[in-house]
Amino acid sequence: MNFQYWNPQIEKMPRRELEVLQLQKLKKEIDISLRTAFYKKRLAENGIKTSDDIKSIDDLKRIPFTTKDDLREGFPYGFLAIPKEDVVRLHSSSGTTGVPTVIYFSRDDIKNWADYMARCIYATGCNKNDVFQNMITYGLFTGGLGFHQGGEEVGMLVIPAGAGNTARQFKMMQDYGTTVLHATPSFFLHLETKMKEAGVARESLSIKRAFAGAEPYSEDTRKRIEVLLKVDVYNSYGLSEMNGPGVAFECQCKDGLHIWEDGYIAEIVNPDTLEPVKEGETGELVLTILCREATPILRYRTRDLTSFYSEPCGCGRTHRRLKRITGRSDDMLIINGVNVFPSQIEEVIMGMKEVGNNYLIVVEKDGALDRLTVKTEVNADTFMDDSRLLNALKEKISETLQVSISINPKVELHESGSLPISEGKAVRVQDTRPKDL
Ligand code: AMP
Ligand code: ZN
Numbered sequence: 001m002n003f004q005y006w007n008p009q010i011e012k013m014p015r016r017e018l019e020v021l022q023l024q025k026l027k028k029e030i031d032i033s034l035r036t037a038f039y040k041k042r043l044a045e046n047g048i049k050t051s052d053d054i055k056s057i058d059d060l061k062r063i064p065f066t067t068k069d070d071l072r073e074g075f076p077y078g079f080l081a082i083p084k085e086d087v088v089r090l091h092s093s094s095g096t097t098g099v100p101t102v103i104y105f106s107r108d109d110i111k112n113w114a115d116y117m118a119r120c121i122y123a124t125g126c127n128k129n130d131v132f133q134n135m136i137t138y139g140l141f142t143g144g145l146g147f148h149q150g151g152e153e154v155g156m157l158v159i160p161a162g163a164g165n166t167a168r169q170f171k172m173m174q175d176y177g178t179t180v181l182h183a184t185p186s187f188f189l190h191l192e193t194k195m196k197e198a199g200v201a202r203e204s205l206s207i208k209r210a211f212a213g214a215e216p217y218s219e220d221t222r223k224r225i226e227v228l229l230k231v232d233v234y235n236s237y238g239l240s241e242m243n244g245p246g247v248a249f250e251c252q253c254k255d256g257l258h259i260w261e262d263g264y265i266a267e268i269v270n271p272d273t274l275e276p277v278k279e280g281e282t283g284e285l286v287l288t289i290l291c292r293e294a295t296p297i298l299r300y301r302t303r304d305l306t307s308f309y310s311e312p313c314g315c316g317r318t319h320r321r322l323k324r325i326t327g328r329s330d331d332m333l334i335i336n337g338v339n340v341f342p343s344q345i346e347e348v349i350m351g352m353k354e355v356g357n358n359y360l361i362v363v364e365k366d367g368a369l370d371r372l373t374v375k376t377e378v379n380a381d382t383f384m385d386d387s388r389l390l391n392a393l394k395e396k397i398s399e400t401l402q403v404s405i406s407i408n409p410k411v412e413l414h415e416s417g418s419l420p421i422s423e424g425k426a427v428r429v430q431d432t433r434p435k436d437l
Contacts, residue, residue, distance in 0.1 A: 001252055003315045006122040006154075007115075010262050011317045018318060019057065021262055025290040026060065027051035033296035035081040038074055060265065065274065065286060065299045068093075071101040071241065080104055082294050091142045093240040100140075103240055104294040110149070112291040113243045116263055117150020120249035123258070123315070124209055124234045128155030131176050131206075135183040135191075136214070137163045137424055142244020143214055147182050150246065156180065163187065164423040166194035173205050181210040182236075185217035185225060186426035189357035192228040193417050196380055202230055211236045213245060215425045216325050218347040235324060241300050242287050248322050256309045256321030263291040266320070267299070268308060271329035282307045284329045285322070303328040333363055333431065335370045340405050342429050345374060348404050354379050354393050358419040363431045370433065372409040374401065380416040 005011045013021070030051040033039035046062050047053065054060070071079060080087070088107050092100040105113070126132070132151040138144030138160060151158040161172055163183070169191065172178065183191070188210060195202070212225065213236030222233050237257050238245035247264055248257035259266050265288040268277050277283035285302045305328060309321040327341040334340075342361055349355045356377030364371055374397065383389070394411045402408045 001315075003252060004122060004125065004127075005317075006119040011119065011123075011319065013262075013318055015318050018261055022265060022290065023054075023057055025262065026057065026265065026288070027054055029288070029290050029292075029296050029298070030054055032081050032293050033298055036074075036079055036296065038070065038078055039296065039298065057265065060267075060288065060299065063298050065301045066297055067301050068101055068241075068303075071297075072099040075099045076102055079295050079297070081296050082106055087294055090140075091145075091240055091244060092140045101241060103243070105243075105292070106294045109243075109292045109294050112263070113146065113246060114149035114153045116243070116246040116260055116291065117146055118153035119260065120236065120246055121147075121150050121154050121156075121211075123249060123251045123317075124211070124232075125252055126154060126156060126180055126209060130154075130156040130179045130209075131159065132156040132180040132182070133159045133161045133169070133172060133176075133178040135161050135163060135169055135181060135187065141424070142238070142240045143182075146238070146244040146246060147211070151180075166191055167198060170195065170198060170200045170205075173207065174200075177206045179206050179208050181207055181231070183210070183212065184214050184425060185212040185221050186215065186358070186421070187423075188212055188225045188229060188233075189221070190421050192225070193357050193380065195229075197417065207231050209234065213237055216327055216343050216346075218343060218350055219324065220347055220350040224350055237304075237322065237325060239302055239304075241297055241302075242289050243292065247287070251313065251315040251317060253314045255313065256323055258313065258317050258319045259322050261319045264289055266308075266322070268306065271303075271305075277307070279310060280307055282323075282326070285325075303330050305329055331429070333361075333429065335363060335372050335407055338406050340372075340407065344405050345401065345409075346428070348400050349374065349376050349397060352397065352400070354382060355397070356380065356382075356414075356416045358417075358421060358426075359428070360419055361429045363429070363433060365433050372407055373412060374398075374409045375412040375414060375419060377414050377416050377419055382416075384413075384415050 086106050087104045089105045092102045134147050136143040210231040210233045212233050226233050234250045236245050238247040248259040250257050267286040268283040271284040285304045285306050287300050288298050304325045306322045306325050327343045356379050359376040362373040397411045
């Protein structure tokens, strides 16, 4: 394969040099953070008064974790480290309830972010000849503008399509000869259902690559999108607290997501003990941003569960890779005492070709016990009036799930395209159990 690098010097930097660069940037970020009341107090409590107190990356462990609640408490300006007149933009997290977490950017911060995004996009083989249709929400959510800027930086023709409205999306793909798409994985699956319904021929489209991220999805879902839409799908990971997309991305080897270690220090900890996990073990990702001056955030608990691949990647990049995020340390469901990750359920049902593109996990109380119902659409080719076939499919799904999650769920089959679809992140779990039991 012919790999291309946006910034070869940094992307292929020997690890020893990369670590020196990280320390240098960490010290700078510590100085920046000391301009905020929050970190000034928190670092002082831990014996850090200036960046000179940080002698190695290991010293980072002297700093307590920062949580989403800390950021909320600091709302609106508590984490701002530069004069307000030097701020050019803000974004906030996609959470719909409570106080938002807000992140501010200086002009240089925006430039840096665009550069990291360009690095990600270029690593997948895109170039200035591409036409990029960004089918994700613009606005406060970072996915829209983040990819937009990165695409422009690469020199692609960027169409700020925004999310939703599949008919309009197909029209734009045909009118402008779109070659690259970005959306959530669930929107890609929805798009395929709608493509069939609308009678849009795949041959009328020029799409080659697709970036899918913003929510967890399985390898089976990736393969499904690749087969159904005949595109090359790359996983994109990020979170608004760390700028948004551009934190970690798959290269053309598609075996883990390179985390850009000159921009982020990544640790993986056991979410219960908060101690580092052993090499290769799964735990919660903790990130320190090294490429932002307006809103420094040190040791942020992302709640995302992953592990490191430390062995070198075939593409020649030296930055470590993260395994596909399997869930969050806070989305685990406990059903009649059994721990279940929604991603486990997804893996089972998306691996079945009779199953359609949308599903919903419902957890409710049935007397004293919990009841799990998996509602899933069937493939557009399945006849909804063939009850024998449907019953057999229901049984197959519930048996396979039982093996995977040790729970026997109720399975409900729905017609293709009939379950609700949200324009932003998919809502996959409805847990209606009373919270105080
Ligand atoms: P937001 O701050 O609204 O952008 O949400 C960020 C969160 O979305 C992350 O902390 C992850 O839980 C989730 N997320 C983003 N990208 C991915 C991805 N590629 N795979 C799994 N989860 C993701
Ligand atoms: Zn690679």
